[in-house]
Amino acid sequence: MPELKFGLTAPLPCSYLPNEDEQLVFLLPDQPLSPKLYQQLLALNFRRSGEQVYTPHCPDCSACQSVRINPIDFSPSRSQRRLLNKAQRNELTHKFVDKPSADYFPLFADYITYKHADGSMFPPSREQLNTMLNCSWMKLHFLEQYRQQQLVAVTIVDTTSDAYSAVYSFFHPSVSALSPGILAVLYLLQCAQQNQKQWLYLGYQINECQKMAYKAVFRPQQRFIQGQWHSFG
Structure with missing residues (x-):
């Protein structure tokens, strides 16, 4: 380095x-x-x-x-398999693409208004989104989720030779009951395994923060604690 x-x-x-x-x-x-x-x-x-x-x-x-998962070691839990089946019954599909298939801003604006109207990201702006969608030195991919051919969720993903790193997800309020954030991780783990990535990074886990709690359910996982990676089965 x-x-x-x-x-x-x-x-x-x-x-x-x-x-x-x-x-x-x-x-x-x-x-x-x-x-x-x-x-x-x-x-x-x-x-x-x-x-x-x-x-x-x-x-x-x-x-x-920081949380990371080895896609080879991961297999969905019973509840995660039920969620995948529920998504299939509700005609949810996904694509992993190297450039946006549509203008993401309407979806992003709906998400920020629904989820973060009391936070610093409100009101939503194209500048906020463009900052996430562009990086001069990093190759980005995008996990797009569709319901009956309508774009309903997006996850921005950094790509390196041995890893994917989930940067940010947003979704339409109409699919919130289908847990699109959890589905995004499950789909990304499938993509990571298919493309022979060693790790999927999920960002930071904060045990005392309810918004972060969903990351803890993906096991086995590793967390970076006091300068070292520790495994949690």
Whole structure:
């Protein structure tokens, strides 16, 4: 790995845990970023947002634990198989594509209004979405879910030689009962196995945050805790 330079953000209120502050270590601009380098950084608890690569570095908290799953070791639980069957009965299909098949903004706007009307992402804007959809140094893929040929959910996915990394998912409120976020992970695990990827990264798990709880149900998994990957069966 080349010598890299990092910065540290000022403390800000945490987006996930009340009464906590967050700080991020981030890669300074004009660094030699590439999918190969990012693959190494993923294994060290880093994530990507737009062109920025960062990792939590909070002095009094270590709740953020990166989660990854080996698709070869994974098999769906009984409840996950029921969900896959339910999705099939409801005529849900999916595609894994290397460029958007449609304008994602209407779906993104519906999702933000439905899920995050009280948060910093509201009101939704094309600029927000475009930041997620574009990265000059990273190859992106998109998991698209359809119901009766209508686009109802999208997951933005980073692609390296040995991994997929789920960046962000959004969906139409009409399919919320079908758990499109969980379905996205199950579909991505299928894609990762078919394409011989070693890992699917799901981002950070925070045990005390209900919004993150769904990640814990995918077992076996590994979590990055205090500088090392630990296995959870």
